[in-house]
Amino acid sequence: MSNDxxxxxxRIIDPxxxxxDEGSLLVRNGKIADIFINKEPLxxxxxxxxxxxxxxxxxxxxxxxxxxxxxxHEFRETLASASMAAAAGGVTTFVTMPDTLPVIDDAxxxxxxxxxxxxxxxxxxxxxxxxxxxLRGKEISxxxxxxxxxxxxxxxxxxxxxxxxxxxTAFTYAANFNMPIIxxxxxxxxxTGHMHAGLMATGLGLKPIPYEAETIPLERDLQLxxxxxxxxxxAQISCAASVEIMRRHKERNNNISCGVSINNLSLNENDIGSxxxxxxxxPPLRSEKDRKxxxxxxxxxxxxxxxxxxxxxxxxxxxxxxxxxxNGAIGLETLLAAALRLVHSGEVELKTILRALSxxxxxxxxxxxxxxEIGTRADIILFDIDYPWVVKENELLSRSRNxxxxxxxxxxKIIKTFVGGKEVFALTEx
Amino acid sequence: MSDNFHIDxxxxxxxxxxxxxxxxxxxxxxxxxxxxxxxxxxxxxxxxEMIAISRQPQKIFPSLTGKTQINLFFENSTRTQSSFxxxxxxxxxxxxxxxxxxxxxxxxxTLIDTAxxxxxxxxxxxxxxxxxxxxxxxxxxxxxxxxVNAGDGIHEHPTQALLDxxxxxxxxxxxxxxxVAICGDIAHSRVARSxxxxxxxxxxxxxxxxxxxxLPTGIEKLCSEVFTDMxxxxxxxxxxxxxRLQQERISGKLxxxxxxxxHFYGLDQERLKLAKPDAIVMHxxxxxxxxxxxxxxxxxxxxxxxxxxxxxxxxRMAVLDFLAGEKAEPAK
Numbered sequence: 130m131s132n133d134x135x136x137x138x139x140r141i142i143d144p145x146x147x148x149x150d151e152g153s154l155l156v157r158n159g160k161i162a163d164i165f166i167n168k169e170p171l172x173x174x175x176x177x178x179x180x181x182x183x184x185x186x187x188x189x190x191x192x193x194x195x196x197x198x199x200x201x202h203e204f205r206e207t208l209a210s211a212s213m214a215a216a217a218g219g220v221t222t223f224v225t226m227p228d229t230l231p232v233i234d235d236a237x238x239x240x241x242x243x244x245x246x247x248x249x250x251x252x253x254x255x256x257x258x259x260x261x262x263x264l265r266g267k268e269i270s271x272x273x274x275x276x277x278x279x280x281x282x283x284x285x286x287x288x289x290x291x292x293x294x295x296x297x298t299a300f301t302y303a304a305n306f307n308m309p310i311i312x313x314x315x316x317x318x319x320x321t322g323h324m325h326a327g328l329m330a331t332g333l334g335l336k337p338i339p340y341e342a343e344t345i346p347l348e349r350d351l352q353l354x355x356x357x358x359x360x361x362x363x364a365q366i367s368c369a370a371s372v373e374i375m376r377r378h379k380e381r382n383n384n385i386s387c388g389v390s391i392n393n394l395s396l397n398e399n400d401i402g403s404x405x406x407x408x409x410x411x412p413p414l415r416s417e418k419d420r421k422x423x424x425x426x427x428x429x430x431x432x433x434x435x436x437x438x439x440x441x442x443x444x445x446x447x448x449x450x451x452x453x454x455x456n457g458a459i460g461l462e463t464l465l466a467a468a469l470r471l472v473h474s475g476e477v478e479l480k481t482i483l484r485a486l487s488x489x490x491x492x493x494x495x496x497x498x499x500x501x502e503i504g505t506r507a508d509i510i511l512f513d514i515d516y517p518w519v520v521k522e523n524e525l526l527s528r529s530r531n532x533x534x535x536x537x538x539x540x541x542k543i544i545k546t547f548v549g550g551k552e553v554f555a556l557t558e559x
Numbered sequence: 560m561s562d563n564f565h566i567d568x569x570x571x572x573x574x575x576x577x578x579x580x581x582x583x584x585x586x587x588x589x590x591x592x593x594x595x596x597x598x599x600x601x602x603x604x605x606x607x608e609m610i611a612i613s614r615q616p617q618k619i620f621p622s623l624t625g626k627t628q629i630n631l632f633f634e635n636s637t638r639t640q641s642s643f644x645x646x647x648x649x650x651x652x653x654x655x656x657x658x659x660x661x662x663x664x665x666x667x668x669t670l671i672d673t674a675x676x677x678x679x680x681x682x683x684x685x686x687x688x689x690x691x692x693x694x695x696x697x698x699x700x701x702x703x704x705x706x707v708n709a710g711d712g713i714h715e716h717p718t719q720a721l722l723d724x725x726x727x728x729x730x731x732x733x734x735x736x737x738x739v740a741i742c743g744d745i746a747h748s749r750v751a752r753s754x755x756x757x758x759x760x761x762x763x764x765x766x767x768x769x770x771x772x773x774l775p776t777g778i779e780k781l782c783s784e785v786f787t788d789m790x791x792x793x794x795x796x797x798x799x800x801x802x803r804l805q806q807e808r809i810s811g812k813l814x815x816x817x818x819x820x821x822h823f824y825g826l827d828q829e830r831l832k833l834a835k836p837d838a839i840v841m842h843x844x845x846x847x848x849x850x851x852x853x854x855x856x857x858x859x860x861x862x863x864x865x866x867x868x869x870x871x872x873x874x875r876m877a878v879l880d881f882l883a884g885e886k887a888e889p890a891k
Contacts, residue, residue, distance in 0.1 A: 328777030332592075334692035334714030334749060337776055404693030448671055450691035452712065 133157050134550055135170055139181035139511065143188065144484035145500035154186060156507040159549035164501060181511055184544055187483050188499050189221025189508035190465060191490040193257075193311070194364065194388070194436035196286070196457065198528075199245065200238075201230025206441040206528045208242070211461065212250035214526040216554035218462040219543040220437070221252050221508035222498060227259040228286035234259035234270045236278035243279050251553040252546075253508065255281045255494070260299055260310060266290045269299045272306050281494045284311035284364070287411065287456070291317050293349060300357035309360040309493055312350055314371075315411060316342040323452050325398045325413045333404065335451060338413050344370045351378040354385050362493055363387035365436060367412035369422035375431050386493055388434040389423050391460055391467050392533060396420070400533070406447045406454035407531050410438070424476050427485060434493065435485045437464040441529030458533045462525050467534065469514060469541035479514070507550035516542040583881045587699045587706040590715035591756040599757060603725050605877035606870070613649065613873055620876070621651035622884035626683040628652040631673070631698075632709070633659050633689040638844060639709050639718075642868070643686045646875035650884065652684070670694060674701040683883045687711075705882040707875075713749050719843055720753035722874040724761065726867050727798055730839050734761040740792055740834075741782075742768040742824060743802030743851055746775040746813075750843045751802060755781050768792035770824065772813040789824050793833040801826055801842045801852050809850075817850055827853040831861065839863045 137153035141164065152166040163170070172178070192215070198205035208225070215223055225242060227233035233242060239256050246254035258280035262268045272283060283303055290296055290312055303310045319342035324330045326337030347363055351374065354361035366372065366387050375387050392410055397417045401408045408414060426432040440457025447454050460467075468486065471477040491499025498508055520534040546554035583598055591599075612620045628647040632640050640656060647654040659673060670689070677685060684705045687695045692712030699706035710716040728734055739758055745751045745767055758765050765782040767774070768789050779785050786792030793799065804820060814820045826840065840852075840862045848854040857864060 326776045328780055331775040331777050331781065332752070334712050334752060404696060448697075450670065450689070450694035450697055450712075452691045452693075 132159075132550070133162075133173065133176040134179065135172070135176055136179045136181050136186055136511065137170065139184055139186035141166070141186045141501065142480060142483060143501035144480050144488045145188075145502065147480070148501065149480060154501065154509070156547070156550040159507055159551070161501060161503055161505055161507050161509075163503060179511075179545070184511045184513055186501075186509060186511055188487040188501055189510050189546065189548065190219045190486045191496070191499055192220045192223040192437045192439065192461065192464065192486075193282070193434065193490045193494065194226065194390075194438050195223040195461065196226045196228060196440040198441060199229065200241070204528070205443055207249070208246050208254055209249040209251075210526065210528045211439065211441075212246075212252045212254065214439075214459070214461040216251045216546045216548075217526055217543060218437075219465045219510040219512060219546055220461055221510070221546060221548045222255065222496070223252070223439075223461070224255050224257050224281060224494070226284065226286035227257055228264065228288070232259050232264050233257070234262050234264070236271065236274040239275055239278035239280045252548050255279070257282045257284050257286075257311070259283070260285045260290055260312070261295065264288045266292060266295065269295070269302055272302055272308060276306050276308055280308075281496075282309040282311055282362075285313065287313060289313040289315040289317060289320070289346060291346060293353065296350065297353050297357065300353050300359040300361065304357050304359040307360075309362055311362045311364050312346070313364045313411075314343045314346045314350070314366065316346050319345070323409065323413075324401060325415045327398055327416060329398050329401065333401070333451075340368050340370050343367060343412055344374060347371050347374050351375075351382070351385060355382050358384065360493065361385045362434070365390045365393070365412055365438060366423070366432065367393045367415050368419040372422050372426040372431055375426070379431065386433040386489070387431075388436045389427065389432045390436050390438040391464055392438060392458060393420065394423055394427070394435065394471065395467050396533060404451040406449070406451055407458055407533050407535075409451060409454050409456055410458060411456040424471060428477050428481060433485060433489045435464070435468055435482070437461050439527075441527055442531045443529055447531055458531050459525070459527045459529055460532075462527065463520055463532065463534045463539070465512065465543065466518075466539035466541045470539070472514070473540055507547055509547045510543055511545040512541060512543045514541045516540065516544075518542055585882070587708075588717055588878055588882065589696050589699060589706065589708045591717045591720050591753045591760070592715065594717075594760075596760055599721070599724070599760065602721055602874070602877050602881065603728060605880065606721070606725050606873040609873040609876040609880075610869070613869070613876070618649050619651065620649060620880075622880050623647065623650035623652035623683070624885070626652045626883055627681070628654045628684040628686065628879065629677055629682045630654065630656045630686045630709075631659065631677065631688075632657065633670070633687070633694070634710070636688055636710070638868070639688065639871075642871045643707075643709060643875050646872050646879055647684070649872070650876055650879055652879070670698060671701060674698045678702040678704070684879060707878060707882065710749055713747050713752070715753045716749040717753050718871070718875050718878060719750050720757040721878070722867055722870040723754055723800065723841060723843075724757055725870045725874055726841065726863055727839070729870075730863065731797060734758070734763050736762065736764075737797040738764040738766065738795065739798040739800060740766040740768055740796045741800045741802065742789065742792070742826065744773045744804050744808060745769045745778060745802070746773045747805065747808065748802050754800065766792050766796065768824070770814060773808070789830060790833055793830055796834045797838055799826060799831070799834055799838060799840050801840065803843065803845065803847060804851050821850055825849075825851055825853065826856050828855055828859075831856055841867060843867070
């Protein structure tokens with residue numbers, strides 16, 4: 130069995146089964162075949178052995194909010210280039226957003242993404258399809274056909290669907306096909322500003338985005354989710370007030386979840402400094418108080434999922450006055466390292482971080498992934514939690530350079546990434 | 560308080576040209592936030608000398624002889640542009656005016672491209688006005704010469720704040736300890752922001768008077784007191800600065816109508832009596848008579864609005880001289 134692979138001497142962490150122990154893991158035919166804790170693995174003749182030397186072995190990361198430029202804006206990012214960045218960041222599965230040209234609102238286009246991904250990408254790519262036709266927020270798209278073609282959830286990506294009546298229909302119809310809905314939370318009228326509504330926005334003379342641009346749509350969505358019974362995921366919350374709304378609704382509805390962008394966990398409004406457009410994001414970077422509240426909510430389980438919110442933008446979109454600049458930052462490659470900062474600072478347990486990055490997104494989408502269970506596909510990562518490195522934009526694998534972590538010092542790096550038991554990334558300088 | 564939101568990365572990043580003045584160590588004037596008290600006093604003192612020059616029959620102080628000054632205006636402004644033009648010409652500079660019509664589609668790229676093009680023509684000073692906050696700073700990072708901010712979005716308008724300070728100082732003989740009320744559309748005013756920064760730095764008590772829909776977030780931290788009742792706010796002030804209310808804010812957007820606004824926030828003769836008897840009335844112009852100010856007040860004895868225009872030229876001469884002047888020396 131030359132396909133067998135044994136990773137030994139690893140610290141094996143499985144957030145799903147709460148496992149955290151020294152041991153070995155056996156991969157056979159692309160699947161997890163056995164896990165040996167406190168016992169010697171049976172070694173057969175033709176087996177490949179990797180000595181992890183104490184590195185952490187965990188389920189591959191699942192990122193449910195990734196923008197690429199394919200189809201339509203391949204100069205920003207292709208599925209292939211995004212998959213290379215993902216593999217280097219330990220992301221073994223990601224969900225593409227439908228904001229492409231054309232919009233992914235048709236079964237044939239879902240099929241296109243899946244086939245392009247299979248042909249060109251190193252990792253597993255799953256398409257999200259548009260919640261409304263053309264992302265116009267007017268009519269629901271063909272949820273049944275889209276699901277059959279392979280769409281894993283419905284969302285309008287960067288667009289926030291805001292008609293209450295349409296949302297009620299969308300949620301109810303999605304529930305009919307047992308499909309999750311993800312809605313970006315930004316009121317299209319209140320949320321037309323450029324940064325968090327604080328003293329900093331006043332000083333810089335930038336149009337403010339108040340908290341209510343997020344809390345009003347969140348509250349509305351959660352009430353409609355309760356009414357329809359849909360599996361609802363609030364795309365990215367950014368402030369303490371949203372945490373409280375989620376907490377209240379979670380007490381009586383266990384079909385709802387929410388995510389947070391790694392950006393909002395890592396930085397605050399002050400990082401915008403002197404009109405630094407790479408830090409122009411949606412939702413915007415909020416106050417430090419909000420960032421702390423988001424971290425607590427992650428710890429408590431009010432926030433379920435961390436997204437990279439990987440959004441490649443070219444210089445034309447960012448080298449302009451702040452108000453005119455596009456939102457978004459790349460993040461696949463820095464996702465784990467940035468999240469590990471919260472572990473190193475003692476704010477969040479490692480298992481909680483890994484759960485929000487693998488187990489929980491798998492559960493939301495109903496994927497048999499995000500866990501180290503015998504029989505599941507061997508999407509696994511090996512990482513060194515203390516590995517020191519400095520983020521340099523020209524060394525990142527994404528086609529676009531708009532990282533918010535340029536020159537940031539990180540501790541923790543992916544050493545190897547496996548998808549279906551196959552090595553798709555190995556750190557070379559080690 | 561100003562340091563909380565302004566990081567002046569510009570002055571340290573640009574090594575293209577060493578500053579000429581030992582007492583004014585900046586390549587550009589992008590905002591009041593980059594200045595300290597001493598620099599402001601030096602600028603005002605220099606401007607006083609420029610007033611004298613401007614009142615001579617031969618209005619020339621040739622410290623910019625042979626230099627090229629480009630006035631790059633992405634937003635129309637006859638007043639500010641002519642003021643900078645006259646200032647540059649009185650200093651002997653070759654002044655070129657450029658009004659750039661921007662399409663809403665591709666504004667940003669035009670800005671950077673224009674900067675690169677102009678930079679290649681080797682100007683010594685570029686004076687820029689742009690409708691977006693931060694645009695002037697962005698442009699300054701792409702050129703080697705000095706850049707003066709002539710207004711960027713609702714961020715800053717430093718020469719306006721300097722000319723206002725000069726006008727006040729000439730009338731009141733000081734800045735320290737005065738009470739200044741700024742009334743009107745604070746939320747959308749770069750003039751208000753620059754003035755607050757400057758006046759706070761000079762230990763002036765600053766009052767803000769506006770309806771809540773025209774107040775920006777956190778304004779209470781940027782001034783001494785906030786009033787929504789104009790009559791209360793005007794009591795015993797030394798200076799009243801009125802701001803222009805843009806037409807697009809009226810008719811139900813942020814205030815319901817012109818007449819309601821004038822009724823509660825217009826400066827008329829009755830209201831003026833609430834201020835100190837020797838209070839002066841200022842306005843950055845252009846004036847909307849009957850919207851924010853009574854014509855009788857605008858053209859009355861306490862109005863210094865026309866004097867502000869004269870001070871504008873003097874202050875801009877001082878700024879241009881400090882940034883690019885050859886014979887610049889500290890004012891005594």
